[in-house]
Amino acid sequence: MLILQRKAGESLLIGDQIKVTVVSVEAGGRVRLAIDAPRSMTILRSELRRAMDANQDAAREEASPMELLGLLTGGTDGAKR
Structure with missing residues (x-):
């Protein structure tokens, strides 16, 4: 870095x-x-990218709504990585 x-x-x-x-x-x-x-380059805030990744993970496997909400609000409760 x-x-x-x-x-x-x-x-x-x-x-x-x-x-x-x-x-x-x-x-x-x-x-x-x-x-x-x-314009062809995607620029995202890191918290939105984490939420997108979590959403894709949830589509592949079951994740609780609270887990997903925690990612959007900046919490780390139960975040899978």
């Missing part, structure tokens, strides 16, 4: 096609990012 420090207005490049710019850093540490990438 690469860890970088950037200030508001500064960017980083991923390959030749992706540019991530720090738009602002708000009180409480919340960071707003702008991502410039080809």
Whole structure:
């Protein structure tokens, strides 16, 4: 994992096609990012990707609704990996 420090207005490049710019850093540490990438590239928040994976797992095997809800709300109760 690469860890970088950037200030508001500064960017980083991923390959030749992706540019991530720090738009602002708000009180409480919340960071707003702008991502410039080809439209054909899927960009998801990690919690949505985990929920998608859990949904696919649930389609293959039985998972409780509370397990799936925990993934959406950020809980780790009973999360299968």
